[in-house]
Amino acid sequence: MINKNEYTFAGLSMEKISLIYGLFLILWGAAVSYLSASNSITSYIPSMFGLPILFFAILALLIPSKKKLLMHIVVTFGLIVFLGGLDFLRSIGNLFENIWADSSKLMMLITGAIFTLLCIKSFIFARKNK
Numbered sequence: 001m002i003n004k005n006e007y008t009f010a011g012l013s014m015e016k017i018s019l020i021y022g023l024f025l026i027l028w029g030a031a032v033s034y035l036s037a038s039n040s041i042t043s044y045i046p047s048m049f050g051l052p053i054l055f056f057a058i059l060a061l062l063i064p065s066k067k068k069l070l071m072h073i074v075v076t077f078g079l080i081v082f083l084g085g086l087d088f089l090r091s092i093g094n095l096f097e098n099i100w101a102d103s104s105k106l107m108m109l110i111t112g113a114i115f116t117l118l119c120i121k122s123f124i125f126a127r128k129n130k
Contacts, residue, residue: 007125014122015067018057018074021115025050025081028107036100045084046104053077068126075119082116085109 006013012020029047036043053074060070085108096102 005129007122009118009121014071014119015057015060017115017118018053018060018071018078021078021111022050022052022054022057024111025053028104032100032104038100043100043104046081046108049077049081049084049108053081071119071122075116075123078112078115078119080112081108082112085112 008014009017025046027047027050029044029050032038032046033043056070056074056077060067060074063070085105088102088105088109091097091102091105
């Protein structure tokens with residue numbers, strides 16, 4: 001049940017959005033690694049950041065008294081995803097020369113920015129509604 005004093009987006013709390021985002025990152029990394037037949041651990045970078053986002057989002061749902069701390073940890077990983085996605089800008093001269101790597105970087109840039117923005121909006125909402 002969603003608390004009316006809680007920020008929501010598309011009818012979902014930030015904890016649930018974080019769960020979905022963490023799962024998305026995990027599946028993306030696994031799919032790209034499989035589809036590209038990559039032997040490089042770097043193809044799993046989205047998954048590596050999705051795991052802690054998923055883990056801390058689950059903890060935030062299970063331990064509401066620690067939600068504030070846990071969601072700050074989640075947004076930190078979301079920000080790292082965004083910052084990692086900025087590496088896409090290095091590829092500007094040779095865009096999609098490596099379609100799998102550049103697609104992952106672009107995905108991280110865009111989704112990391114959106115996720116971090118939603119988290120910030122949620123924190124602002126929580127401060128205003130103390």
